[in-house]
Amino acid sequence: MTGDRKLSYTRAAFIRRIAMSRDKSFLVVEGREFDVPFYSRICESSRAVKVSGYQIWLAEQIREDITGSGRGGKPGVLSLFDYCKTRKSLRVASPLGEKALTFCLDRDNEQITGGGRRSPHILYTRKSDVEAEIFSHGLNDDVLMSTLSLDRSTAQTVVKSLGDWRLELAHSWRDWIELCCLAKRLGAKCDVGFGSESTINRPKYGVTDPALAAAARARVIARSSLPHVEVVSHERLIATRITAVYARGNPRDLLKGKWIPAFLESKIRSHFGKAPVSFNGFSTAIKVILVHALDYSAAWATPYRQRLEANL
Structure with missing residues (x-):
């Protein structure tokens, strides 16, 4: 499933939502246009991910604080990643079992330019971006x-x-x-x-x-x-x-x-x-x-x- 597009959370509230959910995988993506259906189909293609439950959220749905607005795109995804990493919330423990966050990013040729992040919780596109990936196959x-x-x-x-x-x-x-x-x-x-x-x-x-x-x-x-x-x-x-x-x-x-x-x-x-x-x-x-x-x-x-x- 995907995160309800009508909902928006502060970062702290988003982590609490994860803890209360029965789903195990939470993906945060950059863009509105193709990222959600692309990663949703990826999740559905994995029996383990599909059975354990997943949610996909746009970075812009998650606000820095109660008065601010969410940041979209790669900066928004990386900002939330840094927040969760600092607070040791890349994995979220709860009575319903441990949940995992995955931050989905366009590679944007960072294998050439540098600047990429390394973490088990960051998932880069294999091609330059999601659009390039779908045209490849x-x-x-x-x-x-x-x-x-x-x-x-x-x-x-x-x-x-x-x-x-x-x-x-x-x-x-x-x-x-x-x-x-x-x-x-x-x-x-x-x-x-x-x-x-x-x-x-x-x-x-x-x-x-x-x-x-x-x-x-x-x-x-x-x-x-x-x-x-x-x-x-x-x-x-x-x-x-x-x-x-x-x-x-x-x-x-x-x-x-x-x-x-x-x-x-x-x-x-x-x-x-x-x-x-x-x-x-x-x-x-x-x-x-x-x-x-x-x-x-x-x-x-x-x-x-x-x-x-x-x-x-």
Whole structure:
């Protein structure tokens, strides 16, 4: 089950609610859009978690104090994690048995940039975020039939024509990904970041424009407060880690989920040309369908199940 969306608790009251519940697993997630159904299906795919009972709560439902409002997103999840860790409440003892909290976070390429947390009670996405995860496992002809109103034969042809489209995007935007990682590592807040699509490729999914890339790099460095020698050191570290990911053949893991639907739509539009196909609401519809169409019993979900089951 999920936490009643109409309810909101202070942190202390939330811990008391956990203690009084018969459910054993409590997950706190970042976002409203896909996190809850994604992690709910993960929980349902584990017999142990499902039988013992689980609840999923948005971080923003849990307030710091009685007068404040809840913080959403990753900052809200990490703030609550720190609160519970300090008060030794990551596990909650009660007459109804011990309960466990798990804090679900988007990885956001922190394997490259650093800044990740290590705890049995923190569960990171395997890909960059939940949206990127759902695009990694579920795109098939059934999904395209539903989102584009296609017959099966046509949908199957489209899937074949796409090839390894996520790898294509990862290679096309490699320089942009590296710049985004550098900006995050340096704490340089500017127009270069994972919240934005590439501004250094011409055309949008074509090759890197060296002049645009140099200008973007200059903006990142200008917004950093670190000495030049430290900036250079961080830049080398990011470049080395990015190179290692591409050498291992898994750069798809670095794609942000919000980038993916637009690129996929561009590939499909290119396939159909001027043919009469309905793309109305495609970017939203495909995510909604995918999050429910995934096979959550498959091997890709095993690391998620293992972390939740280990906390029981």
